[in-house]
Amino acid sequence: MSGDAQVILVGSDGSTAGKTAVDHAARIAARDHATLEILHAYQHPYGYYSMLGAVYPVSESEEWRRAAAEFLTAEAERVSKEFPDVPEVRVTLVQGGAALSLVDASRTAVLTVVGARGAGGFAQLLLGAVSTQVAGHAHGVVEVVHEGDGERDRSPVVVGYDGSDASALALRFAVGEAVARGVRLIVARFYDSAFDNAAERAQEAMAAVKTRLASEHPGLEVEALALVGENAAYGLAELSRDAGLTVVGSRGHGGFTGLLLGSVSQGLLHHAHGPVAVVHERKTS
Structure with a gap:
């Protein structure tokens, strides 16, 4: 932090x-x-x-x-x-x-x-x-x-990642938490199998994320998952059952004049089975 x-x-x-x-x-x-x-x-x-x-x-x-x-x-x-x-x-x-x-x-x-x-x-x-x-x-x-x-000190940190700027902020925070806790990091990306080559693209993206994190944080154990599922909130909620913390980005800007939570972050907050971190972009003005 x-x-x-x-x-x-x-x-x-x-x-x-x-x-x-x-x-x-x-x-x-x-x-x-x-x-x-x-x-x-x-x-x-x-x-x-x-x-x-x-x-x-x-x-x-x-x-x-x-x-x-x-x-x-x-x-x-x-x-x-x-x-x-x-x-x-x-x-x-x-x-x-x-x-x-x-x-x-x-x-x-x-x-x-x-x-x-x-x-x-x-x-x-x-x-x-x-x-x-x-x-x-x-x-x-x-x-x-x-x-x-309850406190799950040795449980992994889970983060949803889809390549967006919001999920990149979430990933950065999740990495820091996993390092601080000394636990495994699970990076999850969900794809819709109805789209052509969706599985291959998701798997390639996750392989690239794992390679990058291994280079930047050699002591961090990373599991990068490409999972089929149209509802990322549901998928992350299921992963949260065994997680010490589940992290998700928000496309809102913070403050009561900003946007409300996106569907994934809102859905996860309502249905998670453990602590959830919502990462907002911090505005300097």
Whole structure:
């Protein structure tokens, strides 16, 4: 992982999914010797009435802020105790929407981590609204973890690659993660067998990727797969069953004025069976 500000940002809301996200981010911060920033956004439960002219007592608002601050302080203390190798743990308390706050804070983070309630699988859609918005609009790399995700330290890193610029960014990130974890990298490209010579072209592309990575990273074990399948999201979700991390690019540009997630990244996020990283191109302006 690289960047001027080595900050791992994570959203925490007190849920099981939020704790899973914080612990996941803390492990990365400890590994990369990065600062961990825990962001908690709170809203007064009756805040939406203000648009109708209603007013709630200031003392009640202060109580909600005090409770949020106490939660955040306790969470930081827990992380410092359970993950002593994290160089620095800092907290940010924001009054407002969690998704917008995380997207804005992601501008200065090398990685943003967010939790999603429930486990993956094509049987149901389980990604929450905050997770979807952050994954779709944050700046840089976003990792989404489900509350049922366990740590798979020795499992391979999987990345979807189709030759596009977005997938090239994803591949670069995936290589860095595989090297940092000391695990195998699986590069997957999916092709539609209905097209002439699709298999041959996909196999040639994967052979070229494997040769290049072997030259650039001689100590990295790489498996490059050309797989038949019209739905790359489904294929990557299946590969995620045995992956420590599944990485995909996004053709969006980050920020709420940018594009939404593409069909592959969105489909994978909803149905993956483990942590997913969505790699956005980071804009400098």
